[in-house]
Amino acid sequence: MKTDSVIRIINYKAGNAPSVLHAATHLGFEAEFAHNSTDLQNATHIILPGVGSAEATMSSLRDMGILETLETLVLHKKILFLGICVGLQILFEHSEERDTACLGWLKGRVVKFDSSKLRVPQMGWNKVKFTENPHFTCKSDYFYFVNSYHAVPENRADLWGVSDYGGSFTSAVNRENIYATQFHIEKSGEAGLALLKDFLILNSLKEVV
Amino acid sequence: MLTKRLIACFDIIAGRVTKAVQFNDNIDVAPAEDLAKAMYNADIDELIFYDITASSEKREIDIEAVKKVAKCVFIPFTVGGGIKNLTDMYETLKAGAEKISVDSMAVRNPEIIAEGAKEFGSQCIVLSTQVKKTGQTASGYEVFVDGAKLATGLDAIEWLKRGQSLGAGEICLNSIDNDGTLSGYDLELMKMADDALSVPLIASGGAGIPEHLRDLFLQTQAGAAIISSMLYSPRLAKNYTVADLKDYLMQNNVSIRPIN
Numbered sequence: 205m206k207t208d209s210v211i212r213i214i215n216y217k218a219g220n221a222p223s224v225l226h227a228a229t230h231l232g233f234e235a236e237f238a239h240n241s242t243d244l245q246n247a248t249h250i251i252l253p254g255v256g257s258a259e260a261t262m263s264s265l266r267d268m269g270i271l272e273t274l275e276t277l278v279l280h281k282k283i284l285f286l287g288i289c290v291g292l293q294i295l296f297e298h299s300e301e302r303d304t305a306c307l308g309w310l311k312g313r314v315v316k317f318d319s320s321k322l323r324v325p326q327m328g329w330n331k332v333k334f335t336e337n338p339h340f341t342c343k344s345d346y347f348y349f350v351n352s353y354h355a356v357p358e359n360r361a362d363l364w365g366v367s368d369y370g371g372s373f374t375s376a377v378n379r380e381n382i383y384a385t386q387f388h389i390e391k392s393g394e395a396g397l398a399l400l401k402d403f404l405i406l407n408s409l410k411e412v413v
Numbered sequence: 414m415l416t417k418r419l420i421a422c423f424d425i426i427a428g429r430v431t432k433a434v435q436f437n438d439n440i441d442v443a444p445a446e447d448l449a450k451a452m453y454n455a456d457i458d459e460l461i462f463y464d465i466t467a468s469s470e471k472r473e474i475d476i477e478a479v480k481k482v483a484k485c486v487f488i489p490f491t492v493g494g495g496i497k498n499l500t501d502m503y504e505t506l507k508a509g510a511e512k513i514s515v516d517s518m519a520v521r522n523p524e525i526i527a528e529g530a531k532e533f534g535s536q537c538i539v540l541s542t543q544v545k546k547t548g549q550t551a552s553g554y555e556v557f558v559d560g561a562k563l564a565t566g567l568d569a570i571e572w573l574k575r576g577q578s579l580g581a582g583e584i585c586l587n588s589i590d591n592d593g594t595l596s597g598y599d600l601e602l603m604k605m606a607d608d609a610l611s612v613p614l615i616a617s618g619g620a621g622i623p624e625h626l627r628d629l630f631l632q633t634q635a636g637a638a639i640i641s642s643m644l645y646s647p648r649l650a651k652n653y654t655v656a657d658l659k660d661y662l663m664q665n666n667v668s669i670r671p672i673n
Binding site for chain 1: 414415416417418453456458483484485487488489490503506507508509511533534535536537582583611612613634636637670671673
């Protein structure tokens with residue numbers, strides 16, 4: 205697919221960046237890993253994949269020295285951003301998981317599922333109901349989840365998708381140029397690929413703000 | 414609502430899927446990549462890939478085969494066999510696997526479960542175990558290693574609980590007695606394991622007809638089922654498609670991800 209997009213996938217040790225890269229490549233996009241601030245400079249689309257803990261992810265990003273650059277690009281320059289799984293959780297202010305201070309780009313916190321009532325982690329395919337978004341074709345479908353924690357956004361306007369696991373929980377969020385999914389779009393079959401494609405063809409700046 | 418998962422399990426020898434009966438007489442089925450792609454297109458929910466001779470031949474896991482499969486399937490994908498340490502785990506994850514399965518090696522060195530969980534997260538570590546009803550342990554089921562050939566004296570349920578407390582995020586429990594027999598899952602074993610565990614349980618060994626899957630999902634809390642023979646064994650007169658199985662399960666009130 206020929207676009208002027210510069211797609212960068214943040215590659216840190218505990219993340220599963222290779223799977224996300226395979227998915228983007230399969231869809232016909234050219235994407236590259238980013239390992240430092242320089243790699244992110246001209247990005248039009250930044251993806252932060254995630255597995256593991258919020259704490260490990262935050263400390264990886266800190267060690268890579270890219271936190272400030274990310275903030276400038278995403279919050280000020282409004283570069284399109286997609287967070288996946290832990291990449292959604294760290295957007296909020298705080299995670300209960302080892303009492304971790306997170307980015308705080310979105311208001312709210314991340315809490316654990318009730319393991320006295322539910323099998324934790326949630327592992328498998330769950331239905332996501334999306335709120336209307338003109339840029340995304342998907343309305344309601346099954347996606348693959350692996351998570352023990354979930355976000356509780358303060359602003360209802362940030363809600364993009366909800367699912368049910370012993371009660372309703374936030375499975376996707378969106379605010380301006382920031383998109384994030386609790387599920388693994390790179391492992392959610394054709395539904396996940398379709399969502400990734402919709403994100404990658406978003407035209408930065410003029411369409412989203 | 415979280416749906417039940419159907420997981421296709423591939424026993425790999427030299428990059429090709431094979432099929433055994435009770436761990437013997439492996440016959441050739443297809444190249445791993447081709448069967449993986451076909452299963453993905455048929456809407457299977459997940460794949461498990463065991464490099465079954467890596468351990469006994471004392472060689473590394475076949476990373477190239479993992480890479481090939483990872484490039485053409487976009488569903489969760491677990492790899493096991495021949496993984497000895499954190500470096501092997503890291504290489505396998507980097508090749509595109511979502512999760513690592515540990516089995517015999519974890520019995521010999523249980524700390525590897527804790528090390529893997531700490532480094533990559535519990536969700537990455539699947540403890541796979543082969544158990545047989547021997548009556549020699551408290552639960553009656555005993556853990557076997559090395560391709561189900563060597564008895565360990567370990568009680569199956571105690572071992573699974575230990576694996577969970579060390580950090581395994583999921584347990585894949587295979588009944589050696591039922592494996593490849595097409596006679597159904599060992600429901601008694603699965604119920605016992607499920608009661609003892611809080612992490613998700615994958616039931617393995619014995620699926621031959623759709624009713625076996627229905628019984629497993631309606632009578633136990635298992636979150637996932639391993640199927641292999643019924644999908645692709647050339648020994649069977651009839652193989653089922655993923656759609657056959659999912660349609661049947663949905664008609665029987667099992668919550669399942671529908672076919673696209």
